[in-house]
Amino acid sequence: MAANNGEDQQNQLSGHKELAHKSLLQSDALYQYILETSVFPREHESLKELREMTEKHPWNLMATPPDEGQLLRMLIKLINAKNTIEIGVFTGYSLLSTALALPEDGKILALDVSREYYELGLPIIEKAGVAHKIDFREGPALPVLDELLEDESNKGTFDFVFVDADKDELSQKGD
Ligand SMILES: C[S@@+](CC[C@H](N)C(=O)[O-])C[C@H]1O[C@@H](n2cnc3c(N)ncnc32)[C@H](O)[C@@H]1O
Structure with a gap:
């Protein structure tokens, strides 16, 4: 991962505070420590780009936080998942985490009532080279x-x- 300059780190810190509300951890300081020491250093550069883009969205609190994205990745790898379903895509953070964790021939049936949200993240998913794993369908799941x-x-x-x-x-x- 590319080294952050001071401004980047400041942006990440303001992002933590919002994301911390969704965390299972009750302490923002502890959550922030975990993000900085464990989560962000392991975050794929495309996930970082998607997360930072999503932080600017008015509904950014809907997004899967990066620690949960890593948990998803771990679970998928642990069970050698190949064929998955995601219900609730928003801009695609968990979708991209899943797509990156799946093998080359892995598949995700991705369902969301809004294609508009999905299309915000789609260029980043395509750049990451995993869009071929995704079958997105718009509508209620x-x-x-x-x-x-x-x-x-x-x-x-x-x-x-x-x-x-x-x-x-x-x-x-x-x-
Ligand atoms: C919490 S967000 C999903 C966050 C996403 N997993 C991420 O990583 O950013 C919930 C999403 O579910 C979608 N949604 C709500 N009701 C739905 C339904 N009945 N079927 C499919 N999608 C639905 C919303 O449009 C929204 O994008």
Whole structure:
């Protein structure tokens, strides 16, 4: 990763404060320490670019924080996931984390009611060379999941699902 200058670091610090509200950790200072010493040094340069672009968006608090992005990456690698579903893409931070963690022939069915959000991050995803792994579909996730469930041939084909939208309703589809 390229070394940060002072201004870059200042920008990152202001980003931490907003992201810390979503963290499981109760202490902003501890969260910031973890980001600086463990998360940011391991963050892929395309994820950094996407995160910094998203921080300027009025709905930036919707974005997956970078520590969770790394957890996703770890889980995907641990189970050797190949075929995944993501529900709730926004600008694509978790989607890009997943795409980077998957093998070259890995696939993500990515669902979001807004293509507009997805297209904000798409140029960065394309530059990272992983757009071919993504099948983005615009619209509510539930009908797509129902369709997948109806088709018996889909049984056992998905090995990882990240639900980051409408969790109450969609959790009923967890089986
Ligand atoms: C918390 S954000 C997702 C954050 C994203 N995972 C990231 O890494 O930045 C929730 C997203 O879910 C989308 N959404 C809300 N309800 C939905 C639904 N029923 N089906 C699909 N997407 C939905 C919203 O448009 C929004 O982009």
